[in-house]
Amino acid sequence: MNLIRSRLTVGNLLGQRVRGMCNKLPEAKPEVSPAAPAQESRPLFKTPGYRPSNMDRKILLWAGRFKTADQIPETVSFEMIDNARNKIRVKAAYLMMALTIGACVLMVIMGKKAAGRNESLTVYNLEKKAKWREELEKEKTQ
Numbered sequence: 001m002n003l004i005r006s007r008l009t010v011g012n013l014l015g016q017r018v019r020g021m022c023n024k025l026p027e028a029k030p031e032v033s034p035a036a037p038a039q040e041s042r043p044l045f046k047t048p049g050y051r052p053s054n055m056d057r058k059i060l061l062w063a064g065r066f067k068t069a070d071q072i073p074e075t076v077s078f079e080m081i082d083n084a085r086n087k088i089r090v091k092a093a094y095l096m097m098a099l100t101i102g103a104c105v106l107m108v109i110m111g112k113k114a115a116g117r118n119e120s121l122t123v124y125n126l127e128k129k130a131k132w133r134e135e136l137e138k139e140k141t142q
Contacts, residue, residue, distance in 0.1 A: 049075030056081055063087040 052060065057072050063084035066072050114120070 050078045050081055051075055052081060056084075059084045059088050062091075 051074065052072065057069055060066050060072055060076070060081070061069060064087075065080065065084050
């Protein structure tokens with residue numbers, strides 16, 4: 001019902017558009033005269049030289065971009081640093097995945113060994129509760 005009321009207003013019936021909460025009229029864009037002198041076309045973004053920090057130098061070495069720290073120039077492009085960081089980020093992600101899978105396999109092996117020794121959380125909980133009951137009985141008798 002509200003949708004119908006909002007579409008059937010007096011202004012809408014007279015040809016005015018519904019613009020919601022905004023009452024600001026759209027601004028007209030100024031037209032560029034064809035007689036205006038054309039500026040020289042130049043690149044919109046020029047990558048400046050970037051002086052790598054000590055950590056950036058280590059990242060460049062770990063990423064395999066340079067063999068030794070002496071080969072790293074004083075200024076490098078930001079894209080080179082960014083690519084090296086991305087490569088290290090991917091290597092770290094792969095390492096974490098491998099460690100997670102290894103830990104899961106280790107937990108499965110340890111769980112199977114514990115099951116072979118008839119150790120389980122249920123047995124531990126029952127033993128602990130029995131111990132607590134004995135302690136309560138001793139306190140009540142004293």
